[in-house]
Amino acid sequence: MSENILNLKDCLDFYILSGVDETCGDEPYACLKPVSEEKNELTKNKIPYSAVAGIESVKNAAALCQNISSIDELKKIVENFDGCALKYNAKNTVIGDGNPKAKIMFIGEAPGAEEDMIGKAFVGKSGQLLNKILAAIGLDRDHCYICNILPWRPPGNRAPSDAEIAICLPFLKKQIEIVKPDYIFTLGAVAANSLLEMSETVSKLRGKWMEYISGDGRNIKVMVGYHPAYLLRTPAQKAKMWADVLRLKNEIDKNN
Ligand code: URA
Numbered sequence: 001m002s003e004n005i006l007n008l009k010d011c012l013d014f015y016i017l018s019g020v021d022e023t024c025g026d027e028p029y030a031c032l033k034p035v036s037e038e039k040n041e042l043t044k045n046k047i048p049y050s051a052v053a054g055i056e057s058v059k060n061a062a063a064l065c066q067n068i069s070s071i072d073e074l075k076k077i078v079e080n081f082d083g084c085a086l087k088y089n090a091k092n093t094v095i096g097d098g099n100p101k102a103k104i105m106f107i108g109e110a111p112g113a114e115e116d117m118i119g120k121a122f123v124g125k126s127g128q129l130l131n132k133i134l135a136a137i138g139l140d141r142d143h144c145y146i147c148n149i150l151p152w153r154p155p156g157n158r159a160p161s162d163a164e165i166a167i168c169l170p171f172l173k174k175q176i177e178i179v180k181p182d183y184i185f186t187l188g189a190v191a192a193n194s195l196l197e198m199s200e201t202v203s204k205l206r207g208k209w210m211e212y213i214s215g216d217g218r219n220i221k222v223m224v225g226y227h228p229a230y231l232l233r234t235p236a237q238k239a240k241m242w243a244d245v246l247r248l249k250n251e252i253d254k255n256n
Helices: 003-017 054-065 071-080 085-089 113-118 125-136 162-179 189-196 228-233 235-254
Strands: 104-108 144-148 183-187 210-213 219-225
Touching: 054 071, 054 162, 071 162, 104 162, 104 189, 113 125, 125 228, 125 235, 144 162, 162 189, 183 189, 183 235, 189 210, 189 219, 219 235, 228 235
Parallel strands: 104 144, 104 183, 183 219
Antiparallel strands: 210 219
């Protein structure tokens, strides 16, 4: 082995030890430095200036959503949206899965590796557990609409920043207006806190009905639950999740 190859191996070992276990693109770039718009230097994998201009991006996302009335239209808008840097590391834009006319909406955090690869929400291990949870109360994806706070995977599944959540929230809110669910079940703290504008643990918020008022003035019942990924890591909490999805089922049955 030549010295260069040995150095390369040492370098990769160092990255792995430091927690860097995947590449985000073929070419390095400075993700915190805006690319000059004047010189029109935008190329694949370079982040446009609008992507780092947080407040403008939130306003743009909300404005772009204004006259949309279908999930297909929304998907096109989100795919063409340049205001969130996450898009530039993701393979796919992941909007909701399931039935866009469903009365029940499940909201997670962000696509993971499998979801990013395939372009569909909750298809990996968390999604498989979610399917089982749905089946346990007699539901499947035809009965629900399943989506995320963010349509793009944060690199390496890192936690999304407040700015990324704020930028993408208008897209989620528009999905709620289009689908018009009667019930929302949030999965994990990021989904609950982003939707309800709170800053609490799931343990504090779960177990009781809460309320979300959609942009079109509808009162939607919200139940906060644990994220399936957390349940996979902490199976002892599955009993609480079971109690929460039963609350959802009982409420649906009561009103049918
Ligand atoms: N975790 C989420 O929050 N959403 C997905 O779509 C997959 C995993």
